[in-house]
Amino acid sequence: MLYVIYCLDKPNSRDLRLATRQDHLTHAKAHNDAIRLGGPLLTDDGDGMVGSLLIVDMPDKAAVEAFVRDDPYFKAGLFEAVLIRPFKQVLPIAE
Template identity: 55%
Template sequence: MLYAIYCIDKPDSMDLRMAHRPAHIEYLKAREDRILVGGAQLGEDGEAMLGSVLIIDAPDAAAARAFADDDPFAKAGLFESVRITRWRKAFFNPAVAG
């Protein structure tokens, strides 16, 4: 089953994000077989990182929550909020992967 994980950073947390980014990337690379897509949520300037979005394959909501909770960003207290929902692919166009 696919789950979308929407994470919003706490205000003024760029230093915390950058300090834990290498561990976050390694965590995701070690689990890339479960990740459909993922990346940072950006401000309109295309630079400011506001949070993260991941769509992962997990057997159930508890496993999706565990995936999110074990992320080094989450363990470091980066996120103001984390929302996890079931997700169903309706359209997918890899050519638009700008």
């Protein structure tokens, strides 16, 4: 099942994000087969990162929650909020 993971960083956490970024990417790479789309949420000017958005294909919400809990960003306390929701892909429309 597809799930959206929407994470917002705590204010003024740029340095923490950058310090844990490589470990986060290593964690993501280990789950590459489950990740359908992912990347940072950006500031309005596109210059900074303020969160993360992923769409993952995992068997259930418990698996997604475990994936998030094991993420170095989460372990470092980077996120102010994490939202996990089931997702149904409708677009683009297959012809």
